[in-house]
Structures are given as C-alpha cells and as structure tokens.
Amino acid sequence: MAKDVLATADAVLLPRWASGDIVIEPESLAIVNARVEVPLLDGAARPDVLVHGMASDIEFDLLCVEIRVHHEVDEPKRDLLATNGLDTIEIDLSGLSDEAVADPITFRREVLENLANRHWIHLSRASYVALRADKALIEVEDLTVSERVINTKAGRPFTIREQWGFLVKPGSRERVRIQIPDETVGEDAQPYPRGMHTISGRSITVDQWGRLRLRYKMYLDQIQMNPPEPDGPQRGLFDAAEGSRGPGFNVRVRDWKGYPGY
Template sequence: MAKAVLADAESVMLPRWASGDIEIESSPLSIATSQLEVSLLGGAVRADAVLHGVVDGVELSSLCVEVRVHHAVDSTKRAVLSQHGVDVIEIDLSGLDEGAVSDPLAFRRHVLEDANNRHWINLATARYVAEGAETALFEVEDVSLTERVITTKAGRPFTIREQWAYLVKPGSREPVRLQIPDETVGEKALPYPRGLHAISARSLTVDQWGRLRLRYKIYLDHIEMNPPDTEDKQVGLFDHQSTIGGPGFRVRPRDWKGLPGR
C-alpha cells in the first residue's frame, strides 16, 4: 500500500538529518519520477522505491525509499548502500493501528507527510548537506593516494601524499587535492574514506593576536549518520572526542609527536 502511494505522489517529506553540529530540518522532496521494486548495484540490493526529485533547489537523482512494516533495514544492506554512496531513507509504518491503515487519507499522510516516522539510512549527496547546513564540506569518492616529491630548503627530498576530493560549498563543487596526514605528525598515511567530511577542529589554532587560523595541514573528520534512536550524547565538531566511534564525527586516532600546535 505504501509503495502504491509513493508511485503517484507529487512530494514526500524527507527526514531531519544531523551529524555533529550540522543539522538539516525536514523538507519536502518534489518528485519528478518514481519507480518501484528497483534492483540496485548489480542486484546486490533491492529498493522498495527509487525517487528522482528536487528538495530546496538541490536535485536528488536516486533517492531510495525503504518501507518498514515488520523488519528494519539490516546492517548488511546499510553497509552496502553506504559504501556505494546511495541516498536512502526508511519510513517506519510498523506502529500504525488498523484504523490508520484502513483510512486512505490518514494512511497517505503517514507515508508522505509525517516527519517523525522516518529517518536517513544514508545521505551521500554533499550538495544537499552543504546547502542545508550552509557550510563547506569535502566529498571523497576516490580513495587512491598519489605521491609527489618536493625538495626542502635544506635540499632534502620530501614525499607528499595526496588524495583527490571535491570541495562542496553552497552553490559550487570543485575538485581539490588533500594532503594526507602522515608520519611527520605521528600518523599512518591512510586515505580518507569515501563520503562526506568536515574540517576537523584539530586543523584550527589561535594565533598570537587571538585570531582563528588553519594549521599548515588540514585534517578532516568523517561525517557519519546518527542512529535513529541513540542513547549516546550527540558529539559536536568542537567537543572533546573521548572515543573514535558513536554518532557525529568519526575522528581518526592520533599519536602526536610532541604537543598539538608545537
């Protein structure tokens, strides 16, 4: 029944999205086209519906909609969809009583308009996040590293490891090269994972005049989806990170050589 409603709907409410100190309130997606029971990623997963539409001036080319009645999207399916950068929401109709199901207008409202019965499984469209949060983000698609060697002032060769990404700002998206933290600052030279990233608080320092500055190397924190019903405290971008897991920003563990900023 829910899929039939989605098939001819003109719009559907998207869930609120939050990670760290970035929040985007619920907004309606104007639907241009819809397909039901769509096989994705070479048959690896199957979506209840795939919608193409526009929200707040941003195009979502393939929004997957999963309808929950008895079972939620399992962890394996979540991981596959997240790994391949697919936008997915889940609409939870498991709590509807018989009266709501038998009333066509009420049922349609629950499927299309109720912002409280849905959440994001994965949000990968960087422009939607950047526009909604009014902030710049980095979008990583390619996890391969390149190396180039420069000569220092002392005449020694120095290897710089880099990774291609996109700087996504409200209204623009441009390719950039990211320098990867490495053993010079006490880290293994690991590429940033696929997905959305924000500039880490570790990249910021205060100069002698009290002005906020970027360090000579920029660090990124991976933005992760919040579980829909988490008991953990929301972790903000500038909050102390005691662990590397949980909702919000995932921060890579560090082994500093000396003190930060020295």
C-alpha cells in the same frame, strides 16, 4: 501499497535531522521520478523505492526509500548503504491500524507526510548538509592515492601522496575539486574514507598552478551523520565523537614519521 503510493506521488516529506545546535528541519522533496525495487551495487541492494527529486535547490539524484512493515533495515544493510554513500530514509508503517490501511486518504498521508514515522538511515548529500548546517565540507568519493616527488628546502627528494576530493560550500551549486595530502609519512598510504569531512578554511591553500590544495598536517575529520538509534542522545555535529557511530566526527589521529621539509 506504499510502494505504489510513492511511485505515483508528486512529493514526500524528508525526516528531521538534529545534532547539537545543527538542525536540518523536515522538508518536502519534490519527486521527479520514482522506480520500484531497482537493483543497485550489482544487485547487493534493492531499495523498496528509488527516488530522484529536489529539496528546495538541492538535487537528490538517488534517494532510497525503505518501507518498514515487519522488519527494520538491519545493521549489515545500514553498513552497505553508508559505505557506498546511498542516501536512505525509512518510513515505518508497522504500527498502522487496519482502518488506516483501508482508508486511501489516511494511508497516503501516512506514507508521504507523517513526520513521526520516518527517519534517516543514511544521509551523505554534502551539498544538502553544507547548506542546512551553513558549514563548508570536504566530500570524498575517490579512494585513489597518487604520488609525486618534490625537493625539500634541504634539497632532498620527498614523495607527496595525495587524494582528490571536493570542497562543498554552503549555497554553492558547484563542487570544487581539491587535492588532499596524505599525512602517513613513511607508512602505507591510508586514503580518507568516502563521505563528508570537516575542514578549517585556514587549511586551504593555492599552489603555483592555481589548484586548490589542503595544507600538510591539517587532518580532515570524518562526519558520522547517522546515529544507530534515531531517538537516542546526539552529539553536536562538529563535536568529536568516540567510536565509529553517532553524529559528530571522528578525528583522524596518526603519529608522524619523518618531516616533509616545509
């Protein structure tokens, strides 16, 4: 019944997200279209409803909606959604009374408008987060690391390894493609994982061809947007976090082996 409601609705309320002093308030997502049980990732994921919609001026081309009646989204599915950057909300209808289910108006309101029964399973829409948090972010989609050779000031060849990402600025409708240096000198290349990363504006430079790059020795910090317990304690979005879970970011710590010469 909830799938049918979503498939024919004009809008659905997105959950609130908060971490420290960063709060993304709940807002209505205008639904452009909605499809039921569309297979994704070669059939590895099949959300209850797949929504395409607009939240103010931000487009969600793919928003997965999971309906909880008996079972919540489990940990393997959470990891699958996060690894592949699929924005997902869960609407919990497990506590509805028989009377609420039988009343079409009440049931529709519970599915579409009740702030108390929904939360984010995964949020990775960088343009949405950057605008609401008023922070510039780096978004990584491609894990490919390319190599090029330059000469250092000492005249020695030095191999630079780089990965492409996008600079996402608050209020900007366009993402800017940017080259991210890999700092693992003398080691196997370790690409930055998919998702959102914090970066200081002072880290951005322009090369001789006018392309945006990030300075070497300036690590990106991966933002962990999704706490395992929606109602649990939350760190600040831009405060360092221990472990791999919870809001805040994980600092990419590595020892340098070698010196690039500049």
